[in-house]
Amino acid sequence: MRTAAVVGSGLIGTSVGLALSRRGVRVHVMDADESAARVAAARGAGVCGRPPEPVDLAVLAVPPARIAQVLAEQQHQKLARAYTDVASVKSATAQAVARSAPHRPSYVGGHPMAGSQCSGPLAAGADLFQGRAWVLTPGTETSRAALNRVLAAVALCGAVPVVMEPQAHDRAVALVSHAPHLVAVLMAARLTGAPRESLALAGQGLRDVIRIAGGDRALWSDIVTSNAPALAEVLGELAKDLEALTRALRELEVHGPGTDSAREAIAQLLFRGRTGWECVHEPEHTSGQVTLSIPLTDRLGEVDRLVSAARESGIGTDSIRLRWSQTSSRLSACLATAPLAAPDVRRRLTDNGWQVSVEPATPSL
Amino acid sequence: MRTAAVVGSGLIGTSVGLALSRRGVRVHVMDADESAARVAAARGAGVCGRPPEPVDLAVLAVPPARIAQVLAEQQHQKLARAYTDVASVKSATAQAVARSAPHRPSYVGGHPMAGSQCSGPLAAGADLFQGRAWVLTPGTETSRAALNRVLAAVALCGAVPVVMEPQAHDRAVALVSHAPHLVAVLMAARLTGAPRESLALAGQGLRDVIRIAGGDRALWSDIVTSNAPALAEVLGELAKDLEALTRALRELEVHGPGTDSAREAIAQLLFRGRTGWECVHEPEHTSGQVTLSIPLTDRLGEVDRLVSAARESGIGTDSIRLRWSQTSSRLSACLATAPLAAPDVRRRLTDNGWQVSVEPATPSL
Structure with a gap:
C-alpha cells in the first residue's frame, strides 16, 4: 500500500487520510467541495486533487446514498486498483453496487465503527479508528487482491477488521448503533416545549441518554432510511416492551401501588435492562476473584x-x-x-x- | 443550624452528612443497618446513633416507600424540630405523610437533583449537591421555621433550592429523569441475547444511551411505581412517536426509499430530536456573534x-x-x-x- 485516494473529506474521509499519511502512504484527497478538500489537505490528510495514475486503494467516504454512483464513476475513470466505502448500511449499498458497478471484484464494502458527534474535517483525527472494529463485507465476486489491500489499509489505521455478511452487519448496527440513535431522538423529542422549570432539573443521566440525538440530521436520515428493515425489527420489539410498560403504569395509576402483576412487569423490565447493560459494560465478575x-x-x-x-x-x-x-x-x-x-x-x-x-x-x- | 440527624446512610444520606459536617454541623447518622451507619461515620458523615436530644433538622434518606412511616415514628420520638426527605417522587409521599404524620407543620418534602450510578456510603461525597437543584415542596401547613431550617441545610450543601408543587415536580422528573431511565432500560433490554459478534460493534453512543440502565433496580422499581401517572403520560407520548416511526420504516421496507411521506416523517422526528437536544445542551447561538x-x-x-x-x-x-x-x-x-x-x-x-x-x-x- 503506497498510494491511496480518499473521495469525500468529511470526518471519516479526512481521518482515513490522516491515518494513512502518517504511516507513509501518499494520499490524494478529493471532494466535490474544493474548500473541504483544501481543509483536509491543510490538516495533513494528503495532497489535494485527483492522482495522475491509478492508486492502490480508493476509500469512498461520501454519503451512503451516493456510494454506488461514485464507485461507478471512479471505476470508469480508473481511479484505483481496489475500492472500499465507509457507509453505515451495507445491504442497500451492496445491492446498488451490484446493479451499477462496472467491475465488482475490485470493490469491498466497509464500515469503520468510529465516529464523533462533530462532523467535518476539523473534527477528524489520525487516531479515530485506533482499536475500533472495522467491518468488511466482501462478496463472492470480490478478488483476494482487493480484500488484502483493504485489510492493509484497515491495519494502517490501527483498526480491527471484522468480516461479516452485509445483512448480519445491518442487523448488528441496527441494534447497537441506529436504534440507540433513534431512542435518543425519541427521548429528546419529548423535551420540546417542556417548561423551563422542568428542564432546569435535568442532570447528567438525561444528557447522556440524548447526547447522540444532536448528530448530523442529513446523514442520519440517510442511514435510517437505508436500514429500514433491520431497524423496524429492533424498534418493533422495543415498542412491545414499551406497550407492556405503559400498560403496567396505567394499571398502577388506576389501582394504586398494590397491583402485583404491574409491579412484576416493571421489575422484569428493569432486570432485563440490567442484563442488557451488562452485555456491553461488562462489570467485574466477582466469582473467581x-x-x-x-x-x-x-x-x-x-x-x-x-x-x-x-x-x-x-x-x-x-x-x-x-x-x-x-x-x-x-x-x-x-x-x-x-x-x-x-x-x-x-x-x-x-x-x-x-x-x-x-x-x-x-x-x- | 447546629445539629442534624441523617436517617439512612446510603449515597444521599451519607453525602448530606459529609456536606453538613464539613460546614460545622454536628450530624448524627442513623441506619437500621448498623454497618452502613458505621461506614458513613468512618467516612466523616457524623457520629453514629440517635442524638440525646432533638436536633434542628432530620433528613430522612430512606427508600421513598418508607418515608411516611419513618417520619411518623421519628416525630413520635421527637428526633428533630424539622424534617425533610429526599425521595424522587413527591405527590405520593405528600399523600402518605398527610395520612400518617403526627405533626405536618414541621415537615417539608425535598428532592436533591443529584445522584450517582454507584450506591452506598462509599460512593458518597460532600460535593455531590454542589450547584445542583434541590427541590422543596412545602405544603400549606408547613411552618416557616421548618422551611427555613431546610433552606439553611440546602445552602450548606451548596445546592440551589427550587420550590415547586409536588405534582409539578413529579411531572418534571418523569420527563427529565424517570422516562430517560426507562428509555435507557428499554434499549438495554434489546441487547439481551444479541450475538456476541453484534455486541462487538458497540461504541460510545450505545454506552451513553444505556449507561443509567445499570442503576439500583430496587430503588428504580420503587420510583417508577410511585410516579406511574406522570410517567405513563410521557411514555404514552413517546410511544406515539415510536409507532409513527416504525410505520414509516415498514413503509420504506415495502415500497423502497422512494416513499416521500415516510422520509418526511423520519426527517421531522430527527428535527424534533435535535430541537429537544438543544433544550438541554444549549449550543452556542451564532446569531449576534x-x-x-x-x-x-x-x-x-x-x-x-x-x-x-x-x-x-x-x-x-x-x-x-x-x-x-x-x-x-x-x-x-x-x-x-x-x-x-x-x-x-x-x-x-x-x-x-x-x-x-x-x-x-x-x-x-
Missing part, C-alpha cells in the same frame, strides 16, 4: 485514604465492601481483585502501611 | 495549531469554519465568538502571531 481483607480503625479519613489507595491499584468503589463486626466492634474493608493482580495490589497496600490478609478465593461458577 | 477572520497559508499543521489556540480561548471546533477562496486561492478560518469575549480572543491570537481581522457582527434574529 480474590478478596483482600483490611482491618480499619475509627480514625477519620481512613476509609477515604483506603479508597484512594485501592483506586491507584485499579480497584473501584464497586469492588470494595465494608463490614462491621458486631462481635469485635470493628470495621473492615474487603477488596475484590483478579487473582493475577492480587499479589501486586497487596504489596502496594502493605507498602503504604495497610494490614492486608488474603481470604480464600470464591469458587468460579 | 462576532466573526474573527484569519488568513491561512498552506503550511502543514497550521490548522491544527489554530484549532488548539482557539480551544485555549474557549472556542470549540463547532465555532470554526474554514473557507477556500477560488479567486485568491487562499484558505482562511472564521471563528465565531461572543461579542464580549471577542477582544480578548483576538488579542491572544494576535499575541501568538496570527493575523486576525474582525468581520461585521451578524445581526441578532
Whole structure:
C-alpha cells in the first residue's frame, strides 16, 4: 500500500487520510467541495486533487446514498486498483453496487465503527479508528487482491477488521448503533416545549441518554432510511416492551401501588435492562476473584485514604465492601481483585502501611 | 443550624452528612443497618446513633416507600424540630405523610437533583449537591421555621433550592429523569441475547444511551411505581412517536426509499430530536456573534495549531469554519465568538502571531 485516494473529506474521509499519511502512504484527497478538500489537505490528510495514475486503494467516504454512483464513476475513470466505502448500511449499498458497478471484484464494502458527534474535517483525527472494529463485507465476486489491500489499509489505521455478511452487519448496527440513535431522538423529542422549570432539573443521566440525538440530521436520515428493515425489527420489539410498560403504569395509576402483576412487569423490565447493560459494560465478575481483607480503625479519613489507595491499584468503589463486626466492634474493608493482580495490589497496600490478609478465593461458577 | 440527624446512610444520606459536617454541623447518622451507619461515620458523615436530644433538622434518606412511616415514628420520638426527605417522587409521599404524620407543620418534602450510578456510603461525597437543584415542596401547613431550617441545610450543601408543587415536580422528573431511565432500560433490554459478534460493534453512543440502565433496580422499581401517572403520560407520548416511526420504516421496507411521506416523517422526528437536544445542551447561538477572520497559508499543521489556540480561548471546533477562496486561492478560518469575549480572543491570537481581522457582527434574529 503506497498510494491511496480518499473521495469525500468529511470526518471519516479526512481521518482515513490522516491515518494513512502518517504511516507513509501518499494520499490524494478529493471532494466535490474544493474548500473541504483544501481543509483536509491543510490538516495533513494528503495532497489535494485527483492522482495522475491509478492508486492502490480508493476509500469512498461520501454519503451512503451516493456510494454506488461514485464507485461507478471512479471505476470508469480508473481511479484505483481496489475500492472500499465507509457507509453505515451495507445491504442497500451492496445491492446498488451490484446493479451499477462496472467491475465488482475490485470493490469491498466497509464500515469503520468510529465516529464523533462533530462532523467535518476539523473534527477528524489520525487516531479515530485506533482499536475500533472495522467491518468488511466482501462478496463472492470480490478478488483476494482487493480484500488484502483493504485489510492493509484497515491495519494502517490501527483498526480491527471484522468480516461479516452485509445483512448480519445491518442487523448488528441496527441494534447497537441506529436504534440507540433513534431512542435518543425519541427521548429528546419529548423535551420540546417542556417548561423551563422542568428542564432546569435535568442532570447528567438525561444528557447522556440524548447526547447522540444532536448528530448530523442529513446523514442520519440517510442511514435510517437505508436500514429500514433491520431497524423496524429492533424498534418493533422495543415498542412491545414499551406497550407492556405503559400498560403496567396505567394499571398502577388506576389501582394504586398494590397491583402485583404491574409491579412484576416493571421489575422484569428493569432486570432485563440490567442484563442488557451488562452485555456491553461488562462489570467485574466477582466469582473467581480474590478478596483482600483490611482491618480499619475509627480514625477519620481512613476509609477515604483506603479508597484512594485501592483506586491507584485499579480497584473501584464497586469492588470494595465494608463490614462491621458486631462481635469485635470493628470495621473492615474487603477488596475484590483478579487473582493475577492480587499479589501486586497487596504489596502496594502493605507498602503504604495497610494490614492486608488474603481470604480464600470464591469458587468460579 | 447546629445539629442534624441523617436517617439512612446510603449515597444521599451519607453525602448530606459529609456536606453538613464539613460546614460545622454536628450530624448524627442513623441506619437500621448498623454497618452502613458505621461506614458513613468512618467516612466523616457524623457520629453514629440517635442524638440525646432533638436536633434542628432530620433528613430522612430512606427508600421513598418508607418515608411516611419513618417520619411518623421519628416525630413520635421527637428526633428533630424539622424534617425533610429526599425521595424522587413527591405527590405520593405528600399523600402518605398527610395520612400518617403526627405533626405536618414541621415537615417539608425535598428532592436533591443529584445522584450517582454507584450506591452506598462509599460512593458518597460532600460535593455531590454542589450547584445542583434541590427541590422543596412545602405544603400549606408547613411552618416557616421548618422551611427555613431546610433552606439553611440546602445552602450548606451548596445546592440551589427550587420550590415547586409536588405534582409539578413529579411531572418534571418523569420527563427529565424517570422516562430517560426507562428509555435507557428499554434499549438495554434489546441487547439481551444479541450475538456476541453484534455486541462487538458497540461504541460510545450505545454506552451513553444505556449507561443509567445499570442503576439500583430496587430503588428504580420503587420510583417508577410511585410516579406511574406522570410517567405513563410521557411514555404514552413517546410511544406515539415510536409507532409513527416504525410505520414509516415498514413503509420504506415495502415500497423502497422512494416513499416521500415516510422520509418526511423520519426527517421531522430527527428535527424534533435535535430541537429537544438543544433544550438541554444549549449550543452556542451564532446569531449576534462576532466573526474573527484569519488568513491561512498552506503550511502543514497550521490548522491544527489554530484549532488548539482557539480551544485555549474557549472556542470549540463547532465555532470554526474554514473557507477556500477560488479567486485568491487562499484558505482562511472564521471563528465565531461572543461579542464580549471577542477582544480578548483576538488579542491572544494576535499575541501568538496570527493575523486576525474582525468581520461585521451578524445581526441578532
